[in-house]
Amino acid sequence: MIDPQKIRQDFPILRRVVHGDKPLVYLDSAATSQKPQAVLDAIVQYYTNHNANVHRGIHVLGDESTKMFTSARDTIAKFFGADSDELILTRNTTEGLNAVVYSWVESHIRKEDTILLTEMEHHSNIVPWQRFAKRTGCSLEYIRVSPDGELDLQDLKKKCTKHIKLIAVAHVSNTLGVINPITDIVELAHTVGAKVVVDGAQSAPHMPINFHTLECDAFAFSGHKMLGPMGIGGLVVRKEMMNEMDPFLFGGGMIREVTYEETTFADLPDKFIGGTPDVASTVGLATACEYLTKLGMDQVFAHDHELVEYALEKLSTVDGVNIVGPMEAKKRCGSVAFTYTGVHAHDVAQILDSEGVAVRSGHHCTMPLHEKFGWIATTRASFNVYTTKEDIDALVRALAKVKKVFSRV
Ligand SMILES: Cc1ncc(COP(=O)(O)O)c(C=O)c1O
Numbered sequence: 001m002i003d004p005q006k007i008r009q010d011f012p013i014l015r016r017v018v019h020g021d022k023p024l025v026y027l028d029s030a031a032t033s034q035k036p037q038a039v040l041d042a043i044v045q046y047y048t049n050h051n052a053n054v055h056r057g058i059h060v061l062g063d064e065s066t067k068m069f070t071s072a073r074d075t076i077a078k079f080f081g082a083d084s085d086e087l088i089l090t091r092n093t094t095e096g097l098n099a100v101v102y103s104w105v106e107s108h109i110r111k112e113d114t115i116l117l118t119e120m121e122h123h124s125n126i127v128p129w130q131r132f133a134k135r136t137g138c139s140l141e142y143i144r145v146s147p148d149g150e151l152d153l154q155d156l157k158k159k160c161t162k163h164i165k166l167i168a169v170a171h172v173s174n175t176l177g178v179i180n181p182i183t184d185i186v187e188l189a190h191t192v193g194a195k196v197v198v199d200g201a202q203s204a205p206h207m208p209i210n211f212h213t214l215e216c217d218a219f220a221f222s223g224h225k226m227l228g229p230m231g232i233g234g235l236v237v238r239k240e241m242m243n244e245m246d247p248f249l250f251g252g253g254m255i256r257e258v259t260y261e262e263t264t265f266a267d268l269p270d271k272f273i274g275g276t277p278d279v280a281s282t283v284g285l286a287t288a289c290e291y292l293t294k295l296g297m298d299q300v301f302a303h304d305h306e307l308v309e310y311a312l313e314k315l316s317t318v319d320g321v322n323i324v325g326p327m328e329a330k331k332r333c334g335s336v337a338f339t340y341t342g343v344h345a346h347d348v349a350q351i352l353d354s355e356g357v358a359v360r361s362g363h364h365c366t367m368p369l370h371e372k373f374g375w376i377a378t379t380r381a382s383f384n385v386y387t388t389k390e391d392i393d394a395l396v397r398a399l400a401k402v403k404k405v406f407s408r409v
Pocket residue numbers: 030031092093094095122124125170172173174199201202222
C-alpha cells in the first residue's frame with residue numbers, strides 16, 4: 001500500500017499554510033492535482049540546460065531537445081498501454097475531444113447519424129458534439145443516469161441502434177464519482193459499428209489504464225490532473241481510426257512537402273503536431289507518468305478506494321450533508337460531492353476555506369446533470385496520491401463550522 005504521508009514530502013506546496021496559520025488541506029485534485037518536486041525539477045532542468053526548438057536545428061541543444069521530446073512521448077504512450085504512434089499530444093482533455101470532432105467526425109458522421117452521450121458528461125464532452133450537431137443536423141441523444149447516479153445500461157441497450165455512429169462517455173464522472181463500465185459499452189457499441197470515445201480526465205490520475213484492453217477507439221486525458229503540468233494532455237487513438245483522421249492544426253512541423261499549390265503531410269505522429277509543441281510540459285508529464293508508475297497504478301487505485309470508502313462513511317454521518325452518486329465505494333473513484341441542506345455550496349466552500357480546506361463548489365461543468373437532479377450547486381472533495389484520511393477528518397471538522405454559522409442565521 002502506498003504511504004501518503006511519505007508521498008506528501010515530494011509535494012512542496014502541501015507544506016503551505018493559508019489564512020495565517022491554517023495548514024493547507026487540499027481536496028480539489030479533480031480540478032487540478034499538485035505536482036511533485038520531480039516534475040517541477042524536470043521542467044526547470046529542461047529550460048535551464050536543453051531548451052531549443054525540436055526537429056529544426058542541427059545543433060547540440062536542438063538534438064537534445066528533440067530526443068527528450070520523443071522519449072517523453074514514448075513514456076506517456078507506454079503509461080497508457082499504447083504505442084507511440086497512437087498518441088496525439090494535446091493541451092488537455094477538452095482539446096482531445098475537440099480533435100476527434102475536427103479530425104474524424106467532420107468526415108465520417110452525416111445528417112442522418114446519431115451521436116450518443118450520457119447525462120453525466122462534463123461540458124467538454126457535450127459542447128463540441130452539440131456544436132457539430134447544430135452545424136450538420138445530425139442527432140444527439142443522451143443515455144439516462146439512474147436516480148442513484150449510475151448509468152442506466154438498459155437505456156444504453158435501447159438507444160444503441162444502427163443509427164449510432166459514435167458514443168462519447170466519461171470513464172469516471174467528475175460530479176457523481178461513478179466509474180462507467182467502458183468495456184461493456186464498447187462491446188455493445190462495436191456490435192452496431194459505432195466508435196467509442198472515452199473522456200479519461202478523471203480516471204487517468206487514479207486507475208491503471210491499458211488502452212488496448214479497454215478496447216475503446218479513443219481516450220482523452222489531461223496531464224495536469226495526473227501530477228503533470230498544465231497545458232499538456234493527450235488523445236490516444238486506435239490505429240484504424242488514426243489512419244482515418246485528418247490533421248486539425250495545419251502549418252509548420254506537420255508537413256512532408258509544401259509547394260505553392262499543394263501540401264503533403266508528415267507521417268504519424270508528426271502529422272498532428274502543428275507548430276512548436278510544449279516540450280517542457282511534455283517532459284514534465286513524462287516525469288509524472290514515471291512517478292505514478294513507480295508508485296504502481298494498482299496501489300494508487302487501492303489508495304483512492306480507501307479514501308473514497310472513508311469519505312463516504314464519514315460524510316454520511318454529518319448532519320445536513322447529502323452525498324450525490326452511488327454509496328458503494330467500489331463503484332466510485334476520485335471524489336465525493338454533496339449538497340448541504342439549506343446552505344448554498346459556495347457558502348459551504350467559503351467556510352471550509354476559512355479553515356484551510358480547499359474544495360470545489362458549483363456545477364463542476366455538469367450543468368445539465370445538476371439541472372436534472374435539481375441541485376443548485378454541489379460541494380466536491382477530491383483526492384490524489386498525497387491525500388490522507390486526516391485530510392478527510394479535517395473536512396468533517398470544518399463542516400461542523402458550517403452548521404454552527406448557519407444555525408445562527
Ligand atoms: C470528466 C471531465 N472531463 C473533461 C474535463 C476537462 O478537462 P480539461 O479542462 O483539462 O480539458 C474535466 C475537467 O475537470 C473533467 O472532469
